[in-house]
Amino acid sequence: MTTEPDSSADAESRGAASATAPSGGDRPAGGLADTSTGKAKVGVADLIFKNATRTAGVGLLVLIAAIAAFLVLRATDALGANTGNFFTTEEWFPNATPPVFGIAALLFGTMITAAIAMIIAVPVAVGIALFITVYAPRRMASALGYIVDLLAAVPSVVYGLWGLLVLAPHMKGIQSWLTDYFGWIPLFETDRGVGRSIFVASVVLAIMILPIVAALSREVFLQVPSAHREAAMALGATRWEMIRTAVLPYGKPGVISASMLGLGRAMGETIAVALVLPASFNISWQILAPAGNTIAANVANGWGEANDIGRGALIASGLVLFIVTMLVNIIARAIIARRREFLGSAA
Amino acid sequence: MKTATVPGSAVAGGEDRLQLRGRVLPRWVPLAAAAGAVVLTVLIYLVTSISSRIQFLLLVAVFFILAMTVPSTLVEGARRARDRFATNLVYAAFLLAVIPLLAVLVNVIEKGARRLRPGFFTHSMNGIGARDVGGGIYHAIIGTVEQVALASLLAVPFGLLVAIYLVEYGRGRVSRVISFFVDVLTGLPSIIAGLFILAFWILALHQGFSGFAGALALTVLMIPIVVRSAEEMLKLVPDELREASYALGVARWRTILKVVVPTALPGIVTGVMLAVARVAGEIAPLLLTVFGTNLINANPFSGEQSALPLYIYSQAGQPQQAAVDRAWAAALVLIVIIMLLNFIARLIAGRSRL
Amino acid sequence: MATRIDVSGLTAYYGKFKAVADVNLTIEPKNVTAFIGPSGCGKSTVLRTLNRMHEVLPGARVEGQVLLDGEDLYGPGMDPVAVRRTVGMVFQRPNPFPTMSIYENVIAGLKLNGVRKKALLDERVEESLRGANLWEEVKDRLGRPGAGLSGGQQQRLCIARAIAVEPQVLLMDEPCSALDPISTLAIEDLIAKLKSSFTIVIVTHNMQQASRVSDSTAFFSLEKTGDPGRLVEYDKTSQIFSNPKEKRTEDYISGRFG
Amino acid sequence: MATRIDVSGLTAYYGKFKAVADVNLTIEPKNVTAFIGPSGCGKSTVLRTLNRMHEVLPGARVEGQVLLDGEDLYGPGMDPVAVRRTVGMVFQRPNPFPTMSIYENVIAGLKLNGVRKKALLDERVEESLRGANLWEEVKDRLGRPGAGLSGGQQQRLCIARAIAVEPQVLLMDEPCSALDPISTLAIEDLIAKLKSSFTIVIVTHNMQQASRVSDSTAFFSLEKTGDPGRLVEYDKTSQIFSNPKEKRTEDYISGRFG
Amino acid sequence: TDDNSDSGGTAAKPSNGASAIACEKGSITGSGSSAQKNAMDEWVKAYQNACDGAKINYQSTGSSTGRQQFVAKQVSFAGSDSALKDQQKTDADKRCTPGTAVDLPMVVGPVALIYHLSGVDKLQLSAPTIAKIFSGAITKWNDPAITAENSGVTLPDAPIASVHRSDGSGTTDNFTKFLKGAAGAAWTFDSGSDWKAPGGQGAKGSDGVTATVKSTENSIGYTELSYAENAGLSTVAVKNGAGEYVKASTDGASLGLSTAKVASGDDLKLTFDYTAATKGAYPIYLVTYEIACTTGLPADQAKLVKSFLTYTASDAGQSSIADLGYAPLPDSVATRVRAVVDKLS
Ligand SMILES: Nc1ncnc2c1ncn2[C@@H]1O[C@H](COP(=O)(O)OP(=O)(O)OP(=O)(O)O)[C@@H](O)[C@H]1O
């Protein structure tokens, strides 16, 4: 991105004070130092605007700091009262006397549902975005774009109810089929003929975040300069090759970024997961078995009937989710950064 | 000079005629492959004991893609086959995604339309007992529209400013840190946002439940989405345009507001709509901040309000069918409202000029 | 072998707008043909119909025939991808792939064709960059992004990329408009060299260039804005520049008309 | 009034890379000065230092002085925005604002600086578009998007946009490289007309153009890639083209060196 | 509009309740237990119909949240599935200075065991068997322990899918209290609003449990009677202290609760006796309280709370919710409640 180095900003700020009179003239633009005309405050306006944006940016940090401080503050009592090991205990009984709770199973469930959801959703979302931007006829494309946006609007409780009442029963067949034929893969070993599993929750999450990732990816793909697409096509690239040489590399940071939004939502989703998952507190790789729970869903489940320690414990789990999101983003950033480094020098 | 003999290459040496046609699979092949895939799947269904419809479609798709790839590789060469494979995959991805998504929509429409009637929009839930079939969502619509509008009013300018800072001014540590924490904020579970506002606004500052408190919680959730998407879109505005504007002697801030932002506007609007869509369906943060009510309260700054997601959630959990019906109808209305907002925003974005 | 292009009854549209109408011309193999004419007369449009790049724009379509060695590019069963592989193209604005290094840019086309052998690729990169008169300037930074070059360097990179796949026909849309005279000269030399095996069509605004490099010249023009562009005259370059048949051609060449 | 530009000891960097070193030259008011030289020698870079556009690239910085009528553009208290309003610029690649109509593009500079009067704007639009030789072609579609024009038309639109704000100095970076001869001629005429009140600096690859339009010519060159570009010779155009002092200038102009 | 008198369907102005209502104006909010939401909706409707200018807003946020909001002075009364414990009581008393906070048992209902077994429309179980099923000690439907209690019924050789609440719940609290009190050694877990036994699957809310049982073959779960009836699921006949197998019913629950011990004083905590040999009693029941201040509320709120609770504790109030799956308070308890409500100010 183009930017003026700080030196110029300094020059602008100093500009207001300096009074170098311009070599007079009839042209309004005669003054180079910004003190000459009625619109002399351009430099000041720039400074104000810049500082407004900077203040907003710092305000965001303050907000996050406030949230984090609040989480930590409210979590400490509960963590102190905990008789289990917060990191290794699988059960979650913070309201019992004495309280015993640990994040292990919840964290595991959060990661695995979000991971499976991403594995399903991101390729499909990129597929949808490509379909809309590259494959579909123009008029159809804008209609489809609209539908995708619309689907992003379905409230998560609806996805949850749909997942519980419609999808779960439908998924029973697929689940038992997977166990029958792929049961040798440990992941698919157990299925108890119940459609409520980590897998189904992941599918619901995937469907939920699909429109988000697809909508943003579509925007990004639309921005790929046609010069690049044409360059690829003129080299005799098939449509797919054109996508691979021109569209995907250009759009990659944007897609990663969109995926991060989707991931954030997948990890933070409360009600939909709470409705679909059977909420058991154990670590199990059996993604088809009726088991599993996530941090966010557990907060939704536990909040209403939690006592003080219980609430502190739930807030502590929220803090963990916060930190996990942070870690995931560090990794994603590292991936984008490698790309940017290359592009940055190209700018 | 021309001796490259890459298979499928048009410049294959020794041939007099240009290979501009390549060998293309006859038209009937895709049809046959589709038919074959269906037949094969039906056979599998007859032989084994599976019955899922979703799975049926998945299997047909897989078989079709396989059935197309093999002859395509043989006849048309690897590159075309790969292209076909990718095309089929993209189409399949699209269909596979659209089917469940449409299923959700159809489901909501079907169940929701059953209960929709004019009175539903004009009445609150005041005095509706557990057994009663009447009542409406007027109070909830007011609440949702006001809360989401307030949240947008706070989050969009703020988020846009942050995005502008990150893209246009941000250099060095501070902006990297901000940008990073924006991502972190996207993962904030919504209930934590509600808790935060509860602790900060309601308990610490002694404000009561209100639509505005809910809007504050929604704002926290909207900000990162707005920032993220606006940032992405601003980055895509070519520097040439900025330079063109600077060269006209246009100040930086005007360049940003009048050239950069309008260029990125359609994308930004999409992001804002996604943010609106996301928060308009939130339950948990509202539960703790706007509280909910059966009565109409048009003032978002004082007293409990209702909201469509709260309404849906509480009605859906009731044992009576009448309540569950109301929940689906309200869900349908919520979707339609967001769709309308989306539509209006797009109209505005499409119009905007210098 | 070489490739002759027969254009007959070619009309190109952008949506409802007819950009060029009824073009008929025959481009000889192993020849350089220049398209000249005022801005907006449809030179680029016609050029892009020659390798089916026109149709990649939404709403753009073509009527008429373009025969490449007798085969109609727009005939049934024609594969636009194969056409474009055979008929290469260099654009008006340099468009290196921004995510690729200089090296990767040059071999982008070869990679698509499945060439993987490092030695061959290395060789072709050097050959193509030398051909585009860019080798000396970039040989030490082949791994740097292609977009970091200056405008002229970028365009030469694009030319290198196009010739690296060794097409049969090379279409160039004002390829030198961003190049300095030295690089232009090198490209013109290159064109002269390439025409011994390729058919070359070049759009240019530089009349000197047209007269220097081309064997035949096609002059396009349009009556007034909104009208479709038309082929006014097509002949040996020497003929066009010394003794044009049409008054309008003469006016244009002598700078009296636009 | 008119504006003289004194450049002294100018060195420009892209990050750590020194792109041009130690340029000293004086550009006379009401004169057209041409910058010529091989690709990559830093013509664009020097041009962009003359209205502080260089520094908008991240990491780019400038050492030395550029005096505009005696005021150092890089002196303390200088407002780059005011500088750019006084020293206008046309770029190598046409860059109309995509969200704006043709009309809005032309008045963008005015409107963004607060001019609102419709009559004045209308008048200025016609005047500027006529000046850029584009009026006839677009007068019926002023409300259409500027990006829908052909390359040449777009560039002329950008020229119209630049002259609409009536700068004192006009910098042009290969403004005609995408134009046909007719439009080029019109621009050259325009330059001749404009120089009666403006100071004009033009980068060009077209030696004929340099000799046609310019009063003075600066020849830049560089030893080898990686070295910074330097000003080799600066003189009256007639002098440079007929009797250059430097061997390298002569080599370049006669096409023996690049 | 807020006027739903025409669209309210079956119930316009219920004449039965009106007489018991001594109207007050003003507006109050209450929050807490979701188990009493239906009852509250009904009562609020009746009260507001009778009294112009009264606004009562009850939201089911969960008992614990309700209690906390009560303590934080955000609501005028709370609905709670369990009585205040020591620390909670202290906090709540503080809120009510100069008065104290009191637990008023108000809404009673049976907890039904619902099951989904094709071909089985009659199932009876004793407390220990139920405990073993829900704790995972019994895993098959044709386990001898079950068949022994169900002679003449053919039970499938299928694994039992037990469904419990995944969210914190008063229903779970009361159900596990029953198991702890009646099943003896067969139930080794603590009672509480969180489900603690391993195995089985959780479902969110009573509707979630109902939906899961409905869609899962060979499953069994527990829920308030109204959900069971609405979903058309069969319910288990549970063996009571008198040795009878009794199906869930409101009257049965009333009978069952009548043996509960009411704490002395104004704070009417109940202690249940699940093994009492009362004929016809259904032993699994749920009691939810209203938590209110004896004094200490702002005057306008206090009046309305008192007037409203007077109605809810009245015969008219109690009988108006019977067909929503709630049981009327046994007389012994009701009398005490009315006495305390009368003292509120
Ligand atoms: N993408 C497009 N959509 C609509 N119209 C277009 C498009 N591209 C070009 N045109 C129009 O088609 C006509 C021919 O354009 P074309 O680009 O072929 O001209 P040209 O001779 O190449 O001009 P130049 O010398 O400026 O490049 C012009 O009127 C132009 O406005």
Ligand SMILES: Nc1ncnc2c1ncn2[C@@H]1O[C@H](COP(=O)(O)OP(=O)(O)OP(=O)(O)O)[C@@H](O)[C@H]1O
């Ligand atoms: N944004 C940039 N970042 C880094 N290096 C740059 C950048 N722009 C130009 N350069 C380098 O600076 C040197 C001078 O470039 P400049 O664009 O000024 O040359 P030029 O004479 O205008 O060339 P051309 O005739 O091709 O436009 C070149 O070596 C070029 O690679």
Ligand SMILES: [Mg+2]
């Ligand atoms: Mg063109």
Ligand SMILES: [Mg+2]
């Ligand atoms: Mg340049």
Ligand SMILES: O=P([O-])([O-])[O-]
């Ligand atoms: O009333 P519940 O606490 O069981 O939801």
